[in-house]
Amino acid sequence: MNQLKPAFGLDSPLVSAIAPRSIELVMRARGDVRLGVPVILSHQGKCVLMIAAETLTLDRFNALAADQQPVQLLLTRHRVAALDVNLGPNDSLASKVVAISVPQGAGLDWVMSMADPAYPRATGHTADCAQPSDLMHDAAIALAKSAQLLPAALTVPIADARSFAQANALCMIDAADVLAELSAERLQAPVSSAVLPMAVHEAGRVHVFRPNDGGVEHYAIEIGNPDLSKPVLTRLHSACFTGDVMGSLKCDCGAQLQATCATMAAERGGLLLYLSQEGRGIGMANKMRAYALQDQGLDTVEANNHLGFNDDERDFRNGAAILKQLGISTVRLLTNNPAKMAILKAQGIAVTERVPLQVGKTAQNTRYLATKAAKSGHLLT
Ligand SMILES: Nc1nc2c(ncn2[C@@H]2O[C@H](COP(=O)(O)OP(=O)(O)OP(=O)(O)O)[C@@H](O)[C@H]2O)c(=O)[nH]1
Numbered sequence: 309m310n311q312l313k314p315a316f317g318l319d320s321p322l323v324s325a326i327a328p329r330s331i332e333l334v335m336r337a338r339g340d341v342r343l344g345v346p347v348i349l350s351h352q353g354k355c356v357l358m359i360a361a362e363t364l365t366l367d368r369f370n371a372l373a374a375d376q377q378p379v380q381l382l383l384t385r386h387r388v389a390a391l392d393v394n395l396g397p398n399d400s401l402a403s404k405v406v407a408i409s410v411p412q413g414a415g416l417d418w419v420m421s422m423a424d425p426a427y428p429r430a431t432g433h434t435a436d437c438a439q440p441s442d443l444m445h446d447a448a449i450a451l452a453k454s455a456q457l458l459p460a461a462l463t464v465p466i467a468d469a470r471s472f473a474q475a476n477a478l479c480m481i482d483a484a485d486v487l488a489e490l491s492a493e494r495l496q497a498p499v500s501s502a503v504l505p506m507a508v509h510e511a512g513r514v515h516v517f518r519p520n521d522g523g524v525e526h527y528a529i530e531i532g533n534p535d536l537s538k539p540v541l542t543r544l545h546s547a548c549f550t551g552d553v554m555g556s557l558k559c560d561c562g563a564q565l566q567a568t569c570a571t572m573a574a575e576r577g578g579l580l581l582y583l584s585q586e587g588r589g590i591g592m593a594n595k596m597r598a599y600a601l602q603d604q605g606l607d608t609v610e611a612n613n614h615l616g617f618n619d620d621e622r623d624f625r626n627g628a629a630i631l632k633q634l635g636i637s638t639v640r641l642l643t644n645n646p647a648k649m650a651i652l653k654a655q656g657i658a659v660t661e662r663v664p665l666q667v668g669k670t671a672q673n674t675r676y677l678a679t680k681a682a683k684s685g686h687l688l689t
Pocket residue numbers: 544545546547548549559561564585586587588589590595598599608612642643644645648665686
């Protein structure tokens with residue numbers, strides 16, 4: 309007769325293996341932030357409830373504002389500079405994240421006008437810097453960015469945080485863990501691989517890599533038959549839906565992608581890493597926000613900053629990790645961007661040569677290419 313085994317209990321030795329690890333907890337919190345579900349951040353005994361600004365609903369905003377606790381709006385220094393507001397004596401110019409007291413009587417429209425340049429500026433309220441920024445503020449903004457939302461969030465202090473989290477099924481997470489995990493190098497697990505004959509070359513193979521943050525997969529595409537015993541002609545190409553797929557004339561990405569494939573085919577082989585870092589890492593929605601600002605006269609760097617982002621939010625360590633997974637340690641890199649070479653080298657990949665990729669100039673991207681050269685260090689030859 310079959311003996312029924314007891315169900316898992318808290319004393320089971322398997323529990324520690326089953327419980328989510330630090331990275332998994334952070335990514336679960338990121339999922340909630342993206343959905344607009346509040347998350348509780350803790351640090352050294354203090355706790356705040358945080359919601360990304362762009363996900364705020366009126367009922368959640370009203371609930372926060374009705375509470376007697378001070379509500380703070382977190383913005384990046386870049387966004388504050390774009391708003392051109394004086395935040396008073398508490399503003400420590402050194403902090404990258406700024407905590408602003410939400411003025412009494414200010415509504416959701418005020419919050420959104422501070423967070424998102426697409427909203428008309430709400431007048432009638434003076435914004436003051438609340439206090440020097442702390443780790444929880446940095447973690448809140450890092451989560452919002454990682455969720456590919458605008459880097460702006462509301463926080464409110466919370467007491468009995470653990471009971472509150474349990475009663476409301478909220479994620480509660482240490483701010484230091486958030487910052488450590490979001491800045492750590494991601495593992496890239498090889499998932500699947502298959503032959504892909506292409507127009508440029510009949511010999512080809514796609515390898516799919518999955519980052520250990522539950523994020524979007526990256527692709528490594530062998531074009532032709534690259535000889536791995538020699539420096540491999542390689543490109544780290546960041547996804548550009550508008551350029552790569554739609555043939556946008558606003559950037560050079562589509563032409564660079566095609567030229568890459570053609571050059572690799574002509575040289576009998578190369579490796580194209582197609583990295584899921586749309587919009588220099590800010591995501592498609594934010595890239596279109598940046599394009600809308602460019603329509604108003606800002607350049608590509610100013611537009612990113614105006615939204616609160618850095619010029620470039622990409623992490624090229626993922627490219628180096630994939631190369632290592634494929635056993636590639638020496639490359640000839642197709643790029644005009646010296647930052648890509650520097651990061652590969654820092655990650656232990658030897659770059660024997662930079663192969664320039666000067667293609668795709670159009671009447672519409674003259675300013676974009678000039679800005680990349682002037683402000684982002686891109687080479688013109
Ligand atoms: N935020 C933002 N992203 C843009 C804009 N135009 C293009 N992009 C993104 O910029 C990235 C360009 O990627 P790459 O061509 O690989 O990189 P690069 O830094 O130009 O370097 P090389 O092409 O190697 O010289 C892609 O992720 C595009 O989606 C823009 O105006 N704003």
